[in-house]
Amino acid sequence: MLSWVDGAPATQLSVQDRGLAYGDGLFETIAVRAAQPVLSERHLARLAEGCARLAIPLDLALLTAELRAFCGQLNEGVAKLILSRGDGLRGYGPPPAPQPRRILLGSPPPSYPAAYAEQGVRLFPCATRLGEQPLLAGLKHLNRLEQVLARAEWQDAEHAEGLMRDSSGRVIEGVYSNLFLVKDSVLITADLSRCGVAGVMRAELLEQARALGVECQVRDIDYAELLDADEVLLCNSVYGVWPVRALGLHDWPVGSLTRKLQAIARTLLDS
Amino acid sequence: MLSWVDGAPATQLSVQDRGLAYGDGLFETIAVRAAQPVLSERHLARLAEGCARLAIPLDLALLTAELRAFCGQLNEGVAKLILSRGDGLRGYGPPPAPQPRRILLGSPPPSYPAAYAEQGVRLFPCATRLGEQPLLAGLKHLNRLEQVLARAEWQDAEHAEGLMRDSSGRVIEGVYSNLFLVKDSVLITADLSRCGVAGVMRAELLEQARALGVECQVRDIDYAELLDADEVLLCNSVYGVWPVRALGLHDWPVGSLTRKLQAIARTLLDS
Numbered sequence: 001m002l003s004w005v006d007g008a009p010a011t012q013l014s015v016q017d018r019g020l021a022y023g024d025g026l027f028e029t030i031a032v033r034a035a036q037p038v039l040s041e042r043h044l045a046r047l048a049e050g051c052a053r054l055a056i057p058l059d060l061a062l063l064t065a066e067l068r069a070f071c072g073q074l075n076e077g078v079a080k081l082i083l084s085r086g087d088g089l090r091g092y093g094p095p096p097a098p099q100p101r102r103i104l105l106g107s108p109p110p111s112y113p114a115a116y117a118e119q120g121v122r123l124f125p126c127a128t129r130l131g132e133q134p135l136l137a138g139l140k141h142l143n144r145l146e147q148v149l150a151r152a153e154w155q156d157a158e159h160a161e162g163l164m165r166d167s168s169g170r171v172i173e174g175v176y177s178n179l180f181l182v183k184d185s186v187l188i189t190a191d192l193s194r195c196g197v198a199g200v201m202r203a204e205l206l207e208q209a210r211a212l213g214v215e216c217q218v219r220d221i222d223y224a225e226l227l228d229a230d231e232v233l234l235c236n237s238v239y240g241v242w243p244v245r246a247l248g249l250h251d252w253p254v255g256s257l258t259r260k261l262q263a264i265a266r267t268l269l270d271s
Numbered sequence: 272m273l274s275w276v277d278g279a280p281a282t283q284l285s286v287q288d289r290g291l292a293y294g295d296g297l298f299e300t301i302a303v304r305a306a307q308p309v310l311s312e313r314h315l316a317r318l319a320e321g322c323a324r325l326a327i328p329l330d331l332a333l334l335t336a337e338l339r340a341f342c343g344q345l346n347e348g349v350a351k352l353i354l355s356r357g358d359g360l361r362g363y364g365p366p367p368a369p370q371p372r373r374i375l376l377g378s379p380p381p382s383y384p385a386a387y388a389e390q391g392v393r394l395f396p397c398a399t400r401l402g403e404q405p406l407l408a409g410l411k412h413l414n415r416l417e418q419v420l421a422r423a424e425w426q427d428a429e430h431a432e433g434l435m436r437d438s439s440g441r442v443i444e445g446v447y448s449n450l451f452l453v454k455d456s457v458l459i460t461a462d463l464s465r466c467g468v469a470g471v472m473r474a475e476l477l478e479q480a481r482a483l484g485v486e487c488q489v490r491d492i493d494y495a496e497l498l499d500a501d502e503v504l505l506c507n508s509v510y511g512v513w514p515v516r517a518l519g520l521h522d523w524p525v526g527s528l529t530r531k532l533q534a535i536a537r538t539l540l541d542s
Contacts, residue, residue, distance in 0.1 A: 001287075003286050003287075010286065011285065012283035012284060012285060012286060013283060013291070014283060015276060015281065015283060015374055015376060016272075016274075019291045020290045020291045020353065020374075020413070021298075021353070021413070021415075022294070022413065022416065022419050023293070023294030023413055023415060023416055024415070024416060024419050027292075054416070054419075054420070055423060078361065082291065082292070084291070090351070090381065091422070091447065092415065092418040092421070092446060092447060093419075093423065094419065094422075103286055103291075128406060129404075129406075131402040131403055131407075131466075132402055132403070132438060133402035133438075135399060135400075135417070136416055141416055142291070142292070142293065142294055142416075143414035143415070143416045144292075144293035144295070145293065145294055145295060145412055145413075146404065146406070146407075147293070147363040148289075148295050148325075148356075148364075148365065149406055150363070151362070151363035151364040151365075152365050167403060167404075175363060176363060195402075
């Protein structure tokens with residue numbers, strides 16, 4: 001496995017890293033095609049926003065150059081970029097002059113069954129609810145135990161993803177995807193100001209859908225509204241778009257806006 | 272700094288550790304006196320409960336032996352024990368046969384001003400609220416960004432600790448301490464079934480107070496009740512007990528039950 005720490009090949013890092021101690025850091029999972037990071041500007045902008053909100057200093061030029069060099073070596077697959085606050089003293093308080101640590105991990109392209117994209121996926125109804133924490137909502141930070149618990153709820157390959165709701169029951173996202181629904185030709189995705197990860201592919205699809213004249217709404221979604229949707233779809237930066245065809249006993253058809261968004265994602269992800 | 276990984280001296284660990292990737296693990300911060308871990312049975316029991324709730328396999332005999340050997344070398348100070356789920360593949364799903372990683376980090380005894388224990392401390396009123404997540408509440412897991420944000424709210428040495436409330440405004444704990452209040456000779460501490468860390472010293476003080484015939488209540492505490500308390504105190508496994516004398520403009524006297532609990536903690540922590 002290709003892995004770099006602070007710009008140099010390495011398979012280990014300091015036991016004092018605050019990413020390990022407290023999950024004190026952020027990450028990005030980036031598709032790599034033809035030696036280039038896909039949607040790299042959006043990924044780096046989200047990382048920069050996370051750094052600003054967590055007060056982690058960021059050398060964006062350095063990180064950008066490193067990511068490009070790493071993708072040049074990886075060529076095809078997935079680059080995971082972790083930025084931690086670096087080593088810490090004892091205690092939660094950030095060190096006065098943190099030296100953030102840059103970690104890049106490469107993996108081959110994931111091999112999802114073709115049926116996920118073609119026929120659509122079945123969602124597992126996760127019992128794990130997302131806690132509401134506006135200070136961390138939207139960020140792709142390293143505190144991901146909720147996702148670990150949710151993903152452990154099912155093992156069968158029948159379910160490609162799980163539906164996560166917040167503690168009030170609102171529909172938020174998948175375990176590793178964002179979720180959209182379509183109702184009366186309007187594209188709707190959850191407001192992520194209380195919990196959830198504001199995905200890069202979600203942002204890209206929203207922008208491109210708006211450019212095509214599709215009405216888009218980012219707002220709270222209740223469970224009944226999900227069941228009543230005309231189309232449901234999932235997205236992330238690695239696989240693009242999957243139609244959702246079922247959740248428990250409920251079925252949805254695969255609709256035309258879903259296919260349109262899927263084509264947009266394919267254009268980005270096919271090299 | 273003394274540090275062990277999986278039983279052997281090491282200063283680094285794998286970049287693929289799920290503790291780093293997701294905060295997928297637990298930790299204990301243990302006072303070490305005369306080469307022995309203090310309250311080690313309670314620490315290990317809490318860790319075991321956390322492992323059960325997160326489905327992390329635990330070799331308790333091995334960990335216990337390692338902790339004792341490590342404390343034998345450290346002699347005096349603080350041993351931080353981290354148990355992560357070990358290396359992971361890509362994705363949140365726990366690997367089918369996880370190999371948890373054991374990390375032990377030693378540090379010298381912390382040097383808090385003597386006035387904290389003698390005259391009591393001033394609490395900073397943290398704006399960071401604790402999100403409510405019953406699945407993780409009580410555990411000392413590695414997802415600690417809320418504490419990082421809260422501890423970054425103040426820098427002055429005037430405030431030894433911060434008060435953390437939950438998103439509904441209930442009084443929960445300090446950033447790195449549990450909190451008790453005394454009202455009409457009843458010892459009261461927050462119910463931690465929605466958020467918070469169920470501290471080892473908190474459990475020990477509750478048990479010893481009950482054995483002394485003190486009425487103890489573990490229940491929700493609202494903010495007005497805190498202000499109206501006769502005594503307020505903080506505790507943790509490293510410093511024992513600190514009286515709380517102020518929060519903003521509000522003052523409390525240092526009371527006799529606080530001094531009694533402080534003496535109990537001193538007996539445990541003084542070698």
